Amino acid sequence: MKLLGAILIILASTWAGIEWSRTVSERSRQLRQLKAALQSLEAEIVYGMTPLSMACGHICRQVGHPVSWFFDSFRKKLDAGHSTAYEAWIESMDEVWKYTAFKQEEKEIMKQLGATIGQQDREHEQKQLKLALIHLEREEHEARNNQTKYERMFKSLGVLGGILLVILLI
Numbered sequence: 519m520k521l522l523g524a525i526l527i528i529l530a531s532t533w534a535g536i537e538w539s540r541t542v543s544e545r546s547r548q549l550r551q552l553k554a555a556l557q558s559l560e561a562e563i564v565y566g567m568t569p570l571s572m573a574c575g576h577i578c579r580q581v582g583h584p585v586s587w588f589f590d591s592f593r594k595k596l597d598a599g600h601s602t603a604y605e606a607w608i609e610s611m612d613e614v615w616k617y618t619a620f621k622q623e624e625k626e627i628m629k630q631l632g633a634t635i636g637q638q639d640r641e642h643e644q645k646q647l648k649l650a651l652i653h654l655e656r657e658e659h660e661a662r663n664n665q666t667k668y669e670r671m672f673k674s675l676g677v678l679g680g681i682l683l684v685i686l687l688i
Contacts, residue, residue, distance in 0.1 A: 523687075524684040524687075527684050527687070528680035528684060531679045532676045532680060533676070534676050535679070536672075536673055536676060538675075538676070539668070539670070541619055543669055545621070545661045548585060548619050549620075549624070549658040550658065551581045551582055552585050552620075553651055553654050553655065555580070555589060556647055556650060556654070557651065558580055558581075559573055560644055563640060563643055563644070563647075564641075564644045570635065571596040574590070574593035575590075577589045578593065584617040585618075591610040592606055592607060595610060602636070604635070607632030608629065611632070621657075623657055624654065627657070630646075630650070631646055631647065631650040634646040
């Protein structure tokens with residue numbers, strides 16, 4: 519019976535370590551998705567001259583969750599006739615942000631971008647999108663560094679923590 523309990527403790531702690539490591543890798547994956555979405559938004563607005571609502575509809579079909587949820591929510595708010603695009607942008611961020619692995623830095627970048635979306639001419643919006651992409655590139659580089667540093671460590675800590683707990687309990 520003790521052996522079964524020990525195995526269950528080690529399995530549970532290993533699973534916890536794998537989940538912790540997944541949160542680290544999830545941030546860099548979602549940052550790549552967000553960058554791809556913003557690049558698509560730039561192409562739709564600047565080169566395709568697509569209205570913002572339609573562009574967001576195209577984007578939410580191109581990227582995965584939870585980034586697509588943000589653009590879908592933003593599109594729905596624009597179609598519902600929110601007073602400004604910025605308000606719709608911020609409300610969509612508030613709705614979806616809790617489902618992402620993003621940090622406060624990405625939220626600030628997106629807030630700054632939201633202040634110009636739908637407010638300026640195409641050229642100015644393109645500059646703001648490029649600036650946001652540069653900042654997100656920096657954050658993605660940091661996320662990848664953290665992933666290589668901490669992903670393996672979290673997995674190892676899960677296994678070793680379980681073994682330590684079993685030793686302490688025996």
